[in-house]
Amino acid sequence: MPKDFYNILGVAENASKAEIKKSFRSLAKKYHPDRNPGDKSAEERFKDISEAYDVLNDDKKRQQYDMMRKYGGAYAGSGGPGGQGGFDFSNFGNGTFRTEDLGGFGSFADIFSSIFGDNDIFGQAGRGSSRRGKTALRGNDLSLNLSINFEDAISGTKKTIALNKPETCLNCSGSGAEPGSGQETCPQCGGRGTISTAQGAFSVSRPCPRCLGRGVMPGKACRVCGGTGQTKVKKRINIKIPAGIDDGGKIRLRGMGYPGRNGGADGDLIVTVDVKKHQQFDRKGNDIYTKVEISYPQAVLGCKIPVKTLTKSINLTIPPGTVHGTKLRLKGMGLSVNGGQGDQYVEIIINVPDKVSDKQKKILEELQKEM
Ligand SMILES: [Zn+2]
Numbered sequence: 001m002p003k004d005f006y007n008i009l010g011v012a013e014n015a016s017k018a019e020i021k022k023s024f025r026s027l028a029k030k031y032h033p034d035r036n037p038g039d040k041s042a043e044e045r046f047k048d049i050s051e052a053y054d055v056l057n058d059d060k061k062r063q064q065y066d067m068m069r070k071y072g073g074a075y076a077g078s079g080g081p082g083g084q085g086g087f088d089f090s091n092f093g094n095g096t097f098r099t100e101d102l103g104g105f106g107s108f109a110d111i112f113s114s115i116f117g118d119n120d121i122f123g124q125a126g127r128g129s130s131r132r133g134k135t136a137l138r139g140n141d142l143s144l145n146l147s148i149n150f151e152d153a154i155s156g157t158k159k160t161i162a163l164n165k166p167e168t169c170l171n172c173s174g175s176g177a178e179p180g181s182g183q184e185t186c187p188q189c190g191g192r193g194t195i196s197t198a199q200g201a202f203s204v205s206r207p208c209p210r211c212l213g214r215g216v217m218p219g220k221a222c223r224v225c226g227g228t229g230q231t232k233v234k235k236r237i238n239i240k241i242p243a244g245i246d247d248g249g250k251i252r253l254r255g256m257g258y259p260g261r262n263g264g265a266d267g268d269l270i271v272t273v274d275v276k277k278h279q280q281f282d283r284k285g286n287d288i289y290t291k292v293e294i295s296y297p298q299a300v301l302g303c304k305i306p307v308k309t310l311t312k313s314i315n316l317t318i319p320p321g322t323v324h325g326t327k328l329r330l331k332g333m334g335l336s337v338n339g340g341q342g343d344q345y346v347e348i349i350i351n352v353p354d355k356v357s358d359k360q361k362k363i364l365e366e367l368q369k370e371m
């Protein structure tokens with residue numbers, strides 16, 4: 001069910017703007033998180049009150065809301081998808097919270113300074129130009145998978161990839177506001193950029209999801225980035241893949257992820273390397289596994305057989321009487337990464353032919369008699 005904004009503010013459906021404002025001010029004062037530290041229900045109430053006021057104070061939004069209330073069904077605002085309960089509150093997130101008709105108050109924070117006579121309620125954030133809170137947010141990490149072949153993983157390689165890299169929008173410098181359209185104090189966090197949540201005996205602050213920690217909402221969303229403050233730019237990125245990287249290995253490229261907000265550090269690009277399977281070599285850690293086929297006489301009599309290692313080809317001596325499935329170890333022929341030296345294990349497969357010539361058949365029958 002959509003929230004009943006009239007009920008939340010305790011006003012009648014035909015309440016005047018002055019009545020709505022009056023009720024909002026007294027409720028906001030009562031339920032402000034700073035006045036109710038650690039009180040989750042007060043915080044929820046405060047959010048609801050701010051949201052209700054945000055809508056009912058705006059003639060256009062109030063009209064839309066009234067229509068929705070009267071006729072029910074999904075309300076999709078100006079082209080947006082219907083939100084939870086059929087009413088898309090995100091349409092009200094674009095800074096249409098106007099304070100100029102609040103009797104000369106410049107911002108949401110000012111309302112409180114005025115009510116409480118001082119800036120105490122907002123602490124540091126309530127003074128001078130820093131009144132509008134800005135929470136530095138580190139950019140998110142960006143991740144992608146990169147497939148390379150077995151040999152490249154062993155020897156190391158360089159790859160160039162094309163990437164749609166998120167960058168700070170140049171048009172709005174990351175503020176999300178169309179230049180010249182001004183900014184409004186965020187109604188959800190009251191301009192602080194953070195929301196406090198009670199967790200047991202403690203109060204935990206997290207960045208405000210509505211204004212993304214900025215404390216302000218754009219007067220008009222930036223036409224380039226749509227208000228997110230970020231755009232995607234095609235970039236070519238060189239990635240150095242270290243020798244010996246294993247399947248699933250990760251490479252971190254610092255600062256190549258999503259840009260930080262409000263002066264926060266940029267996120268990283270995390271590249272997960274998928275190593276393609278090799279026809280002959282199998283890898284487990286630093287050890288390499290291969291197979292070699294020999295005939296029955298070779299197994300019985302012993303032989304020398306060419307075997308490939310990672311770096312060269314050698315002649316492996318198979319001792320007489322080697323049984324099927326024997327694993328011969330080539331010491332030091334594996335990888336030497338992560339401070340270890342691996343070996344190569346050669347598994348002996350005895351090839352049993354399903355077709356033999358008449359001559360071979362005769363010899364085998366002779367052999368059978370002998371045995
Ligand atoms: Zn906010």
Ligand SMILES: [Zn+2]
Pocket residue numbers: 169170171172173174175176177222223224225226227228229230
């Ligand atoms: Zn922008």
